Amino acid sequence: MPAAISAIANVLIGGIFHAAVLFLVAAGLQLVFGVQKIVNLACGSFYALGAYFGITLVNFGLGAGLPDWTLLPLLVLAGLLMVVIGPPIERLLRAVYDRDESFQLLLTFALVLMFQDIFRLVWGANPRSLNNVHLVYGKWTVGDFSVPVYNLLVIGAALLTAFLIGLFLKHTTFGRLLRATAENRAMAEALGVNVRAVYAAVFTLGTLLGTLGGALVVPTAAASLDMAVEFVIEAFAVVVIGGLGSMPGALAGAGLVGLIRAGALVLYPEFEILAIYLIVIGVLLLKPSGLFGKPAA
Amino acid sequence: MKHGSALLLVAIAAGALALVPLLAPPFYANLLVPFYGYAIALLGFNLLFGYSGLLSFGHALFLGLGAYTAAVVAGVWGIKEFEVALLAAALAGLIVALPLGWLAVRYRGIFFGMLTLAYGMLAHAVLFKFYHLTGGDSGMRVPRMHLLGLEFAAYNKIELLAGPFYYYCLTLCALAAFLMWRIVRSPFGLHLRSLRDNAQKAEYLGVRVHQFRLAAFAISGIYGAVGGTILGFRTGLADPELVYWTHSGHLVFMTVLGGFSSFLGPVIGALALTLLQDQLQSLTQYWRLVLGAILALVVIFLPRGLAGLAIDVSLLLGRRSAPSTASTTETA
Numbered sequence: 241m242p243a244a245i246s247a248i249a250n251v252l253i254g255g256i257f258h259a260a261v262l263f264l265v266a267a268g269l270q271l272v273f274g275v276q277k278i279v280n281l282a283c284g285s286f287y288a289l290g291a292y293f294g295i296t297l298v299n300f301g302l303g304a305g306l307p308d309w310t311l312l313p314l315l316v317l318a319g320l321l322m323v324v325i326g327p328p329i330e331r332l333l334r335a336v337y338d339r340d341e342s343f344q345l346l347l348t349f350a351l352v353l354m355f356q357d358i359f360r361l362v363w364g365a366n367p368r369s370l371n372n373v374h375l376v377y378g379k380w381t382v383g384d385f386s387v388p389v390y391n392l393l394v395i396g397a398a399l400l401t402a403f404l405i406g407l408f409l410k411h412t413t414f415g416r417l418l419r420a421t422a423e424n425r426a427m428a429e430a431l432g433v434n435v436r437a438v439y440a441a442v443f444t445l446g447t448l449l450g451t452l453g454g455a456l457v458v459p460t461a462a463a464s465l466d467m468a469v470e471f472v473i474e475a476f477a478v479v480v481i482g483g484l485g486s487m488p489g490a491l492a493g494a495g496l497v498g499l500i501r502a503g504a505l506v507l508y509p510e511f512e513i514l515a516i517y518l519i520v521i522g523v524l525l526l527k528p529s530g531l532f533g534k535p536a537a
Numbered sequence: 538m539k540h541g542s543a544l545l546l547v548a549i550a551a552g553a554l555a556l557v558p559l560l561a562p563p564f565y566a567n568l569l570v571p572f573y574g575y576a577i578a579l580l581g582f583n584l585l586f587g588y589s590g591l592l593s594f595g596h597a598l599f600l601g602l603g604a605y606t607a608a609v610v611a612g613v614w615g616i617k618e619f620e621v622a623l624l625a626a627a628l629a630g631l632i633v634a635l636p637l638g639w640l641a642v643r644y645r646g647i648f649f650g651m652l653t654l655a656y657g658m659l660a661h662a663v664l665f666k667f668y669h670l671t672g673g674d675s676g677m678r679v680p681r682m683h684l685l686g687l688e689f690a691a692y693n694k695i696e697l698l699a700g701p702f703y704y705y706c707l708t709l710c711a712l713a714a715f716l717m718w719r720i721v722r723s724p725f726g727l728h729l730r731s732l733r734d735n736a737q738k739a740e741y742l743g744v745r746v747h748q749f750r751l752a753a754f755a756i757s758g759i760y761g762a763v764g765g766t767i768l769g770f771r772t773g774l775a776d777p778e779l780v781y782w783t784h785s786g787h788l789v790f791m792t793v794l795g796g797f798s799s800f801l802g803p804v805i806g807a808l809a810l811t812l813l814q815d816q817l818q819s820l821t822q823y824w825r826l827v828l829g830a831i832l833a834l835v836v837i838f839l840p841r842g843l844a845g846l847a848i849d850v851s852l853l854l855g856r857r858s859a860p861s862t863a864s865t866t867e868t869a
Contacts, residue, residue, distance in 0.1 A: 279647065281786075335837045341647055342592045346793055347836045349786045353829030361823055469783055473658060480651055513662035520655040525640055528648050 246385035251502045257391045257460075259498025260398035264453030265471060266478040266490040267405060268446035274485030275422045275442045277341070278333065281348040283450045284472025285355035289325070290454025291463035292363045294318040295370055298459075308376040311459065312393060319452035326447030330440050337439075352468060359465055367464040374459035394456045401449070402491055409487065418442060422485065477520045483533025492531055547801070554707060563699035567771075570698055572811040573706035574600075574767030579792055579803035580717045581760020586789075587797035588721055589753045590733030591642075594650045595657025596788050599758050601664065601780035602629055603765025608677035608775040619682040619705075619770065626762040634758025635751070642750035645736075657785050664777040676776030679769040698771060706767055713760065714804070720756065721800065729753055794835055796842025805843050 265287050272280045297318040298311060306314070329351065336343045374390035409415040421428040421438045429435045454463075461467075478497050482489025497516055504512040523530060558566040578600055585591045603626040610622045641652050664671045671677060681694065684705050689697050720726055728749050731739040740746050769775045778784065787810075795806020813831070817824035839846055 279650075332833070339840065342586075342650075342789070342793075343836050343840065345592075345594070345650070346786075346789060347833055349790070350829040350832035350836065352783075352786075353825045353832065355829075357823040357826035357829070361826070469781075473654075473782055476651070476654070477658075480655070484647075510666040512666070514659065514666060517655050517659040517662055521640075521652065521659065524644075524648065524652045524655065528644065 243384055246383055247506075249385045250387075251506050252499070253387050253391065255499040255502025256395055256495070257498075258501060259494045260395045261453050261457045262475060262478055262498055263398050263491055263494035264401060264449050264456070266475045266482070266494055267401070267487065268449035268453075269472075269475050269479050270482075270485055270487060270490045271442055271449070272446040273479070274487075275418060276333075276337070276439055278344045278348070279341070279476075280446065281345065281472055282329070282351035282355065283446065283475065284468040284470075285352050286322070286325070286447050286450030287454035287457075287471050288359060288463065288465075288468040289322050289355065290319045290451030290456075291458040291467065292359055292368065292454075293322050293451070294455035294458045295368050295463055296363075297321075298370055298373065302373070308373065311373055311376055312390070315455040315458070316397075316452065319448065319455040322451040322455075323444060323448045326444035327440060329447070330443035333443070334439075352472070355468060356465055359468075363463070365465060367462040369462035370459045388460075390459060397456060401452075402487075405487060414441070474516070477516050479530075480520050481523050481530060483530025486530065486532040489530050489532030551707070551711060555704070558699055558703050563695055566699035566703045567695060568811065568815055569808075570703060570706055570771045571768055572807050573710045574764040574771070575788070575791060575807040575811070576710050576764070576804045577713045577767070578761045578764030579788060579795075579807055580713055581757035581764075582788055583792055583797055583800075583803045584717065584721065584729070584753050584760075585757045586792060587799075587802070588726060588733065589729045589750060591645055591750065591753075592650045592789070593653040593757075593785070594782065594789065595653035595655070595660075595780075595785050596757070596761055597780050597782075597784035598653075598657045598660045599630055599634070599761025600765035600768060600784070600788075601660060601775065601777070602626070602633055602758075603762035603767075604679065604769030604775035604779055605664070605671070605677060606762065607682075607766045607769045608679045611680045611682050612678050617680070617682050618686065619684050619766075622682060622770075623709075623763060623766055626766040627759045630759040630762030631755055633762075634755040638751045638754030638758070642747050642754060654782055654785070657780055657782055660780045661777050661782075664780060671777075674777060676774050679773050679775055681773070682770065694773075702770070709763070709767075710804075713763070714801075717760070718800065725749070725752070790832055792842075794832070794842055796839075796844035796846075798841050799844035799848070802842050802844035805847075809843060 265283055268286070269280060269283050272278055272283070294315045298314050301310060301314045302308065333344070333347060336347050375388055377389035377393065379386050379388050380392065409419060417428070417433050418438055418441075420431075421433055421435055425435060428438075454467075474497065478493035479485075479490060480493075481496060482491070482493030496519075500515050500519070501512055504515050554569070557569060578596070581599075582593065582596050585593055585596075606626040606629045607622040610616050610625045616622070637653075637656055641649055641656075644652060664676075665674055667673075681697070683689075684701055687701070689701055692700060721729075728739070728744050731742075732744060732746055732749060736746055765779065768779070791806040791810045792803045793806070794809055795804065796802030799805075814824065814828065817827050821827070835842065841848075
């Protein structure tokens with residue numbers, strides 16, 4: 241493979257990997273916003289929680305003598321276990337469901353502040369990482385181009401998640417109830433939908449997507465105290481570009497943001513973040529409902 | 538609380554604040570300097586949030602703008618008069634707020650919040666990445682400046698901040714509050730409230746929705762930039778963290794803590810958070826945890842903030858002696 245093409249392939253695969261993780265977190269944000277109409281700033285903290293706990297669980301598991309290839313199952317397990325924080329937080333948010341959206345936003349901001357210190361308390365102020373364990377699955381190499389197989393597995397896992405969420409929302413009874421509640425809460429409630437249970441389930445699912453995203457990304461990037469506030473803002477850009485509350489939008493937005501970041505890093509690094517927010521502002525001004533959202537009421 | 542007694546309370550509070558440099562160690566006066574910066578910025582912020590019903594989640598942009606303007610005026614151009622920096626910051630606030638506001642005031646609710654959040658992050662990206670212009674993450678130095686043409690050469694930085702600059706900020710804050718009081722009590726303020734409560738009806742009655750909201754956005758931008766100039770002078774630094782979204786979140790935090798439905802609520806919130814944060818930081822390194830818990834409690838149990846609590850308490854006490862109607866300081 242010529243050097244130029246493999247360089248482009250490297251950039252592309254880096255962008256797609258980033259997009260895959262972004263999609264998971266953004267999908268959680270979308271679900272919660274779509275159904276509960278809450279912008280959950282704490283989803284970045286769920287992501288960080290998954291990352292930190294992933295490190296702990298992998299170190300524990302591999303330290304206890306499990307073979308190296310259990311890395312990915314251990315990380316998925318870490319994401320699944322951390323979902324326990326979803327229901328109690330949903331219970332807390334219940335206090336402001338009927339309030340103005342500024343109160344809802346602020347309550348999730350309070351969670352962001354608290355989580356940051358919980359991470360500091362439990363895992364310390366220094367960034368934590370797993371040293372290259374993810375190379376256990378080997379590398380896929382074509383000429384100058386090479387990518388850790390782990391990264392490909394994560395991309396696959398994100399696509400599989402997208403597919404499963406789509407299937408769940410479109411073709412299961414609970415998915416239909418969920419969409420009905422998102423569409424018209426009062427009507428759904430009048431027709432006998434247990435909205436309270438739907439909210440609890442949706443929030444828990446949103447939490448799971450966040451913790452899973454964090455757990456999957458941590459072998460390739462360190463877990464740090466700043467990762468929550470940095471990542472939630474990027475996930476926010478994704479959902480605005482894709483359209484608030486829209487799942488296909490989350491997928492398209494994540495792809496776009498991931499590729500723009502990767503491309504800008506190569507072409508013009510100063511433009512990396514700038515380009516994303518210019519697009520966000522452009523989308524909000526020209527088509528506030530985003531690429532895939534329904535027009536705002 | 539009647540009008541007269543509210544005014545009396547404010548006068549007592551201002552008098553107490555004026556005594557701080559005389560009675561307390563310089564540490565406390567120095568600690569309160571950023572409070573004045575935040576108080577001015579939040580008076581403007583609440584014209585948007587409390588009075589117009591527009592929640593900006595990127596308002597720290599204007600604080601940063603004020604600090605960076607001071608850095609350019611005093612550091613790059615070498616003009617060492619603080620008044621020039623203030624005027625330049627106010628002008629910069631206006632110039633930046635007009636186009637941004639013009640685009641943003643067509644929206645309200647969550648879309649307004651998201652757009653302003655994106656503004657703030659865009660500003661952060663520019664400040665952070667264009668290293669040769671803005672100093673990147675290390676920011677720009679804000680040199681010491683003259684106040685009213687006086688150099689105060691005999692004072693070191695702490696003495697300057699805890700003495701002359703403290704009174705300078707107190708005066709500036711009082712002027713800003715008086716001006717804002719006149720603004721919210723004017724027909725203009727009444728228009729904004731009518732737009733907040735029912736934009737459709739107000740528009741039907743002939744209120745020009747976008748122009749009024751744009752004016753509120755511009756005024757809040759000017760107030761934010763002026764407040765930011767104080768912050769920059771105090772730390773001697775303008776850095777990108779000033780415009781980061783979490784800083785905008787703190788502005789909203791202060792406003793809700795104090796109570797956005799009262800004129801002085803945001804000022805009370807700024808004071809409470811400044812003192813609280815200082816106390817918590819000296820007690821524990823996990824102060825964010827406590828602060829977050831307090832914010833959660835305020836959001837859930839005290840939606841009208843500390844000012845709302847004070848009004849309720851004074852009403853309760855007032856009812857015991859003489860029946861009294863709702864306070865005049867409430868905006869709603």
